[in-house]
Structures are given as C-alpha cells and as structure tokens.
Amino acid sequence: MNYYNNENQNDNIDAHHQSEIFFGDDDVVSIGQWILIIIGIGIPFIGIGVAIYLAFGATNENLNNFGKALLILMVIGLFLAVLLGACSY
Structure with a gap:
C-alpha cells in the first residue's frame, strides 16, 4: 500500500514538472x-495593452x-500627472 502511494506522488510530481516545461514557467x-x-x-496606447498582456x-x-x-507605475504616473496638472491652474 505504501509503495502505491509513493508511486502516485511521483506521477503527480512528474506531471507538474512536465506542465512547467510545456508552459514555460x-x-x-x-x-x-x-x-x-x-x-x-x-509605443503610445499600445504600451498599455502590452503591460496588461504581460501582467x-x-x-x-x-x-x-x-x-x-509596470501597471502599478503607470497608475502612479497618471495620478501624479493629474495631481500636478490640477495644481498648475
């Protein structure tokens, strides 16, 4: 019984390892x-799409x-641009 459990665990580990190789993690x-x-x-506007795809x-x-x-930095940059733009009036 113990041998059977170890064999199943090895199969699960091998399947997980193969999925990592296949998906390129x-x-x-x-x-x-x-x-x-x-x-x-x-590239303007395309960069947002690239960042979303990467994320x-x-x-x-x-x-x-x-x-x-990158998305976090873009949001911070947008916030600062709006804040500084509003302060210039």
Missing part, C-alpha cells in the same frame, strides 16, 4: 524578447511580475 526571457517588450511598451496573459512568471509592476 521557468524559461529565461531572451535579450531579443526584452527588446521587443521595451519597444512595445514605448495577466503571459505564461512566464517573471513577465507577469514585470507587467504588474
């Missing part, structure tokens, strides 16, 4: 990918975190 983001991401972020649609955890941080 641990892949390193290449220099070319970073260049394309930075160019995409720099919620990318399968790589590093890109997800980068996208979320």
Whole structure:
C-alpha cells in the first residue's frame, strides 16, 4: 500500500514538472524578447495593452511580475500627472 502511494506522488510530481516545461514557467526571457517588450511598451496606447498582456496573459512568471509592476507605475504616473496638472491652474 505504501509503495502505491509513493508511486502516485511521483506521477503527480512528474506531471507538474512536465506542465512547467510545456508552459514555460521557468524559461529565461531572451535579450531579443526584452527588446521587443521595451519597444512595445514605448509605443503610445499600445504600451498599455502590452503591460496588461504581460501582467495577466503571459505564461512566464517573471513577465507577469514585470507587467504588474509596470501597471502599478503607470497608475502612479497618471495620478501624479493629474495631481500636478490640477495644481498648475
């Protein structure tokens, strides 16, 4: 009975490891990918879409975190722009 439980646990670990390899959770983001991401972020209005995709649609955890941080910085920048714009009147 104990052997059977250990065998199932190993199957679950192997299945999880295979899904990580398939979905690219641990892949390193290449220099070319970073260049394309930075160019995409720099294009007006498209950058917001790129940030949203990175935050919620990318399968790589590093890109997800980068996208979320980018959205937070965009919201802070928008808030400061509105605040400073209102103070200039």
